[in-house]
Amino acid sequence: MKDSLIIGGKTITNRLFVGTGKFENKKIIKNVLDESKAEVVTVALRRIDMESKKENILDYIPKHCILMTNTSGARNAKEAIRIARLARAAGCGNWIKIEVISDNKYLFPDNYETLKATEVLSKEGFVVFPYVNPDLIISRQLEKSGAAAVMPLGSPIGTNRGLRTKEIVRIIVKELTIPVIVDAGIGKPSEAAECMELGCGAVLVNTAIATADNPVGMAEAFSKAVEAGRIAYLSGLAISLDRARASSPLTGFLRSNES
Amino acid sequence: MKVEAVVNKSFHDWFLQFKGLNIEIFFKDVTDKDITDVLSAKEKSIEQFLTLLSPIAEKYLEDMAQTANKLTVQNFGKTIHLYTPIYISNYCVNNCIYCGFNLNSKIKRKKLTLEEVAEEAKFIGSTGLRHILVLTGESREETPLPYIKDCIKILKKKFTSISIEIYALKGREYEELIKIGVDGLTIYQEVYDKHIYDQVHLSGPKKDYLFRLEAPERALSKGMRCANIGALLGLNDWRKEVFMLGIHAKYLQDNFTDAEISISIPRIRKNASRFEPVCDVTDINVAQIVVALRIFLPRVGITLSTRESPEFRENLIPLGITRISAGSTTVVGGHTIYEGGGKSPEQFEILDERGVNEIKVMLESKGYQPVLKDWVSL
Numbered sequence: 001m002k003d004s005l006i007i008g009g010k011t012i013t014n015r016l017f018v019g020t021g022k023f024e025n026k027k028i029i030k031n032v033l034d035e036s037k038a039e040v041v042t043v044a045l046r047r048i049d050m051e052s053k054k055e056n057i058l059d060y061i062p063k064h065c066i067l068m069t070n071t072s073g074a075r076n077a078k079e080a081i082r083i084a085r086l087a088r089a090a091g092c093g094n095w096i097k098i099e100v101i102s103d104n105k106y107l108f109p110d111n112y113e114t115l116k117a118t119e120v121l122s123k124e125g126f127v128v129f130p131y132v133n134p135d136l137i138i139s140r141q142l143e144k145s146g147a148a149a150v151m152p153l154g155s156p157i158g159t160n161r162g163l164r165t166k167e168i169v170r171i172i173v174k175e176l177t178i179p180v181i182v183d184a185g186i187g188k189p190s191e192a193a194e195c196m197e198l199g200c201g202a203v204l205v206n207t208a209i210a211t212a213d214n215p216v217g218m219a220e221a222f223s224k225a226v227e228a229g230r231i232a233y234l235s236g237l238a239i240s241l242d243r244a245r246a247s248s249p250l251t252g253f254l255r256s257n258e259s
Numbered sequence: 260m261k262v263e264a265v266v267n268k269s270f271h272d273w274f275l276q277f278k279g280l281n282i283e284i285f286f287k288d289v290t291d292k293d294i295t296d297v298l299s300a301k302e303k304s305i306e307q308f309l310t311l312l313s314p315i316a317e318k319y320l321e322d323m324a325q326t327a328n329k330l331t332v333q334n335f336g337k338t339i340h341l342y343t344p345i346y347i348s349n350y351c352v353n354n355c356i357y358c359g360f361n362l363n364s365k366i367k368r369k370k371l372t373l374e375e376v377a378e379e380a381k382f383i384g385s386t387g388l389r390h391i392l393v394l395t396g397e398s399r400e401e402t403p404l405p406y407i408k409d410c411i412k413i414l415k416k417k418f419t420s421i422s423i424e425i426y427a428l429k430g431r432e433y434e435e436l437i438k439i440g441v442d443g444l445t446i447y448q449e450v451y452d453k454h455i456y457d458q459v460h461l462s463g464p465k466k467d468y469l470f471r472l473e474a475p476e477r478a479l480s481k482g483m484r485c486a487n488i489g490a491l492l493g494l495n496d497w498r499k500e501v502f503m504l505g506i507h508a509k510y511l512q513d514n515f516t517d518a519e520i521s522i523s524i525p526r527i528r529k530n531a532s533r534f535e536p537v538c539d540v541t542d543i544n545v546a547q548i549v550v551a552l553r554i555f556l557p558r559v560g561i562t563l564s565t566r567e568s569p570e571f572r573e574n575l576i577p578l579g580i581t582r583i584s585a586g587s588t589t590v591v592g593g594h595t596i597y598e599g600g601g602k603s604p605e606q607f608e609i610l611d612e613r614g615v616n617e618i619k620v621m622l623e624s625k626g627y628q629p630v631l632k633d634w635v636s637l
Contacts (some may be wrong), residue, residue: 022336024626046419049632052387073634075484075517082637102517105558158333211332 003234005179005201007148008095008127010066014039015196016226017068017181018219019206020057021047028215030060036219041065042097042204044072045087058092068129070097077116084121096121097129097151097183107157111138115145122146131183134168136175143178149201150176151183158207160187163194173199189218189225196229197237260306270510271472274503282309282499289313298326303555308505311551312498320547327550327579330557338628340560340582341618342390344424345379346591347371347410349606351396353463355449357491359530359589359606360396362463366531366604369591370401376410379594384417386586386615389632391418392445394589394606397426397465404432408439415440420634422485426464427474434481440636444478446471447489447523451503455495475507479515484634486511487562489523492545493536501548508552508559521560521582524548528566528607542571546578553579565611572611573621585618587611 005012017040023029033041041061048069049055061067069087074080077100084096098121100113114130115138121128127148132138134152142150152169155161162185163169173180179201186192192203205222212218263276294316297307310316311323348370351360359366371379383391391414395402407425414421422443423436433444450456453468460466475486488507490500504522511520524545527536545567552561563572563580565587572583588594589606613621619629 022332022338023628024337025623025628046634047630047632049387049389052631055387055631073484079637083635086635086637104516104519105512107558160333207333207336210336 003230007179007201012039012066012202014223014226015202015230016192016219016223017042017183017202017204018209019204020044020061020210021072021206022210023215024210026057026060029057030062031216032209032219033062033065035216036223038219038223039064039066040068040095040202042068042070042206043092045069045083045090045092046073048090048092050090066095067093068095068097069093070099070131071117072099072101074098074100074117075102076100076110077113077120080113080117081120084117084126085124088126094125095127095129097131099131109133109153111135114138115141118142118147119145129181134165134172136168136172139172139176139180143176147178149179149181151181151204153184154182154191154195155185157184159185160208161185162187162191166194166198169195169200170198189221192222193225193229193232196226197232199233202226260304260309262305269473270476270507271469273510274506277506282496282502285309286313286315286498289315291315291318294319295322297554298322305506305509308551308555309502311554312501312547314498316551317543317547320543320550323550323554324546324578327553328577330553331577331579331581334557335560335581336628337626338630339576339580339622340390340630340633341388341585341615342392342420342422342582343383343386343388343584343586343594343615344392344394344589345376345383345414346394346589346593346606347376347407348395348398348402349591349604350398350401351463352400353397353465354461355463355465355532356459356461357449357494357527357530357532357534359532359604361532364531364604368401370406371410371592373409373413375592375595376413379592380414380417382595383586387631388585388615389418390420390422390634392422392424392443392584394424395426397463399426404428404435408436411436411439411441415636419632419636422487427467427471428477430477430481433478433483437478437482442483442634443485443487444475444483445487445489445523446474447491447525448472448504448507449489449491450494451490451500451507452495459494475511476514479511479518483518485519485521486515487521487523487560489525489562491525491527492540492548493527493538496538497540497544497548501551505552505555508556512556512559519560520556521562522552522556523562523564524552525564525566528610530607531604545571546575549575549579565609566607568610569613569621573625576622576625576627583618585613586615 018038071080071083102110155164182195183204424445560581562582
């Protein structure tokens with residue numbers, strides 16, 4: 001079955017996107033990306049040191065990967081826009097994940113500022129991936145503003161609590177024409193599969209892989225789960241009923257009249 | 260314990276509600292079950308934080324450490340941020356009885372020239388560090404704000420994040436520094452007990468308790484990205500001080516939601532003042548402090564300086580530390596100018612003298628990624 005995700009003119013086969021924060025060393029990032037065959041990788045510009053010969057995180061990212069720089073640390077649209085422009089100027093390409101956090105306690109994204117940054121950066125030719133608190137209205141506005149996808153959180157970032165926002169994400173998937181990528185909160189491969197079964201375009205995972213005892217093994221597990229969930233979605237899941245079918249139907253008399 | 264919400268109040272006005280709290284009596288009522296209840300609670304209340312600081316909680320140090328370790332990895336990953344201090348001057352008009360730079364110390368005074376600042380910056384930059392902390396004593400005459408600004412402009416060329424640990428400033432002065440690229444403020448209240456504060460700060464502008472206490476609020480309200488607060492352990496009963504420190508951090512986190520808040524818990528070290536700590540703070544106590552703070556405030560950074568020994572620092576890291584200094588010197592010009600020559604005196608004694616590379620190797624061997632750069636100059 002040929003099934004690819006096309007975003008920003010690129011064709012992506014592996015729908016597991018990988019985040020690079022929180023790893024115990026940079027070499028593991030390379031092993032994770034090699035083994036999981038991930039194609040899209042997000043890196044915070046704040047962590048990239050172009051001037052360092054030994055410490056540049058980009059040296060650990062395989063050449064075939066698409067770099068999605070993120071604006072981690074931005075507190076408002078203005079800072080996110082500035083970081084995006086700096087990233088492009090530094091040679092990090094034009095894929096940008098907008099991450100605007102004005103609440104450091106729970107790390108919830110600021111939807112309003114994220115929308116403002118998306119409007120500006122889309123016009124400037126960036127391929128924009130806004131990270132949001134799941135909300136249909138904002139998602140529609142982001143689509144209208146030129147976002148390449150929307151990235152709702154599954155549960156608060158880093159919590160590994162799974163797809164707690166399922167009911168809302170399901171509606172966003174149904175209503176939008178651009179891909180929906182669940183980003184944040186996915187703790188287990190089964191939860192990543194659940195996102196894909198709903199029809200999400202991809203899943204972005206960082207903490208669950210980076211803090212696993214064996215990050216490389218966990219990345220492989222996630223990659224396979226994402227693939228399985230995608231195939232299930234394309235194959236059309238059987239409808240699950242919440243009750244048994246009554247053996248003495250109440251409307252049976254209507255059919256007996258037909259004979 | 261009923262706690263009022265923080266609404267349009269300064270930290271000082273908000274913490275007045277705890278004035279009647281008798282911590283000794285509170286600790287008498289803490290039971291073993293209280294401790295285990297705290298560890299299984301989802302959100303930790305202020306009362307529960309105090310419970311974790313109780314003498315009886317020491318029995319549960321291992322359980323607390325396990326919880327603290329999980330919270331730290333979940334929130335910060337397996338990473339430790341590195342920075343180093345640069346002392347630009349030791350002139351000081353304050354008489355703080357515990358400090359090696361106090362005005363009565365018969366030490367050689369030194370202020371870096373801008374050329375010397377550039378030289379130090381070049382050396383520190385070559386270690387790969389991109390975060391620097393600028394320190395001075397308090398002297399508006401020798402090191403006025405324009406001088407500090409000139410130094411920062413030079414450092415800006417080499418570093419992506421600049422924090423200051425200088426005398427308390429007015430709000431508009433913080434604003435000026437933010438404009439030229441300062442993103443972090445480090446300022447320790449030293450001691451939260453007002454009476455003791457008055458006794459150990461004999462004279463000078465630092466004697467103004469409230470002006471210092473409210474400095475983080477002034478800076479954050481002007482848009483400072485990060486604030487690191489601290490209490491100098493050894494001046495008062497550490498349980499009382501750490502309680503105040505923890506609720507101060509909580510106050511800042513609740514009021515300035517977009518700021519990154521960090522905490523330091525320095526113990527008094529030997530220095531030219533020859534001051535002896537009034538209260539004992541053991542290694543076990545420090546471990547309890549770190550885990551209690553981490554459990555109460557899972558998103559707050561905890562900074563550990565080179566005042567502690569290499570071995571102790573390494574062992575504390577998994578308990579909740581997120582930021583450590585490396586290649587430190589508390590000597591003015593200590594990175595380059597006085598190397599091998601006649602040294603100017605230290606502010607306090609350093610126990611961990613390892614350079615940046617050694618610290619990096621140590622962190623990697625312990626399963627932590629050293630983070631040398633974590634901000635961009637906007």
